[in-house]
Amino acid sequence: xxxxxxxxxxxxxxxxxxxxxxxxxxxxxxxxxxxxxxxxxxxxxxxxxxxxxxxxxxxxxxxxxxxxxxxxxxxxxxxxxxxxxxxxxxxxxxxxxxxxxxxxxxxxxxxxxxxxxxxxxxxxxxxxxxxxxxxxxxxxxxxxxxxxxxxxxxxxxxxxxxxxxxxxxxxxxxxxxxxxxxxxxxxxxxxxxxxxxxxxxxxxxxxxxxxxxxxxxxxxxxxxxxxxxxxxxxxxxxxxxxxxxxxxxxxxxxxxxxxxxxxx
Ligand SMILES: *[C@@H]1O[C@H](CO)[C@@H](O)[C@H](O)[C@H]1NC(C)=O
Ligand SMILES: *[C@@H]1O[C@H](CO)[C@@H](O)[C@H](O)[C@H]1NC(C)=O
Ligand SMILES: *[C@@H]1O[C@H](CO)[C@@H](O)[C@H](O)[C@H]1NC(C)=O
Numbered sequence: 001x002x003x004x005x006x007x008x009x010x011x012x013x014x015x016x017x018x019x020x021x022x023x024x025x026x027x028x029x030x031x032x033x034x035x036x037x038x039x040x041x042x043x044x045x046x047x048x049x050x051x052x053x054x055x056x057x058x059x060x061x062x063x064x065x066x067x068x069x070x071x072x073x074x075x076x077x078x079x080x081x082x083x084x085x086x087x088x089x090x091x092x093x094x095x096x097x098x099x100x101x102x103x104x105x106x107x108x109x110x111x112x113x114x115x116x117x118x119x120x121x122x123x124x125x126x127x128x129x130x131x132x133x134x135x136x137x138x139x140x141x142x143x144x145x146x147x148x149x150x151x152x153x154x155x156x157x158x159x160x161x162x163x164x165x166x167x168x169x170x171x172x173x174x175x176x177x178x179x180x181x182x183x184x185x186x187x188x189x190x191x192x193x194x195x196x197x198x199x200x201x202x203x204x205x206x207x208x209x210x211x212x213x214x215x216x217x218x219x220x221x222x223x224x225x226x227x228x229x230x231x232x233x234x235x236x237x238x239x240x241x242x243x244x245x246x247x248x249x250x251x252x253x254x255x256x257x258x259x260x261x262x263x264x
Pocket of ligand 3: 198
């Protein structure tokens with residue numbers, strides 16, 4: 001039995017989590033769902049043609065999730081009943097609010113009026129989506145720049161570009177880890193880190209400029225320009241303080257002689 005990678009479409013990133021859909025109409029389909037999200041599994045093209053039975057688990061210990069008989073749907077498993085919906089018109093099963101333990105093997109059996117027709121196995125993998133990545137950079141002593149990219153999520157894979165071009169071996173050092181690279185001296189441009197797993201991807205970009213030799217400077221930033229915001233706030237506070245102190249001095253200068261006159 002050859003495993004067939006199911007067609008995966010990342011359809012939307014909603015507030016409630018990612019939606020993924022998978023064509024599971026071939027035996028051995030591999031499908032991916034996002035933790036906390038929704039997955040659509042197309043099990044058959046037209047469910048009105050068969051009697052269906054869908055199980056969690058394959059051989060041995062398995063629990064029936066749903067059964068369809070003569071266009072009548074019976075969802076059996078009380079653990080999952082409020083999270084699944086079956087669209088009879090296009091043979092698609094929707095599972096909401098996906099949990100870790102929804103991952104594993106599933107089994108679909110179809111029956112005709114004279115007995116069992118075929119069975120099919122489906123693998124469902126549940127992954128946490130990658131979170132918005134962060135970059136940090138550090139100037140090394142000989143003018144190289146070490147840049148690291150971080151994200152949470154299951155099985156992230158990292159890739160890098162400089163000014164839209166994949167980094168070449170001549171621009172980095174061998175033995176770099178995939179989420180940390182060291183750029184050779186004198187390189188500059190827009191550096192982009194892309195993080196991807198089987199259900200989601202995200203990127204972060206940053207302008208990299210020359211590092212001075214023989215100095216160590218550490219900076220870090222988030223994809224959202226957090227630091228710029230903080231500097232802006234600090235500048236605002238400084239301006240307000242200047243105005244306050246300035247007007248206080250001005251007021252003192254103007255009123256002090258008057259007070260003296262009054263006393264006299
Ligand atoms: C099946 O139908 C439902 C409801 O109309 C829809 O949300 C879903 O995307 C459809 N799936 C496919 C594979 O056409
Ligand atoms: C799956 O995990 C949830 C909590 O995330 C738990 O409530 C539920 O009982 C578990 N189901 C099974 C079949 O272990
Ligand atoms: C997705 O999963 C397949 C195995 O099913 C793996 O070979 C592939 O590298 C994964 N892709 C990503 C981006 O993680």
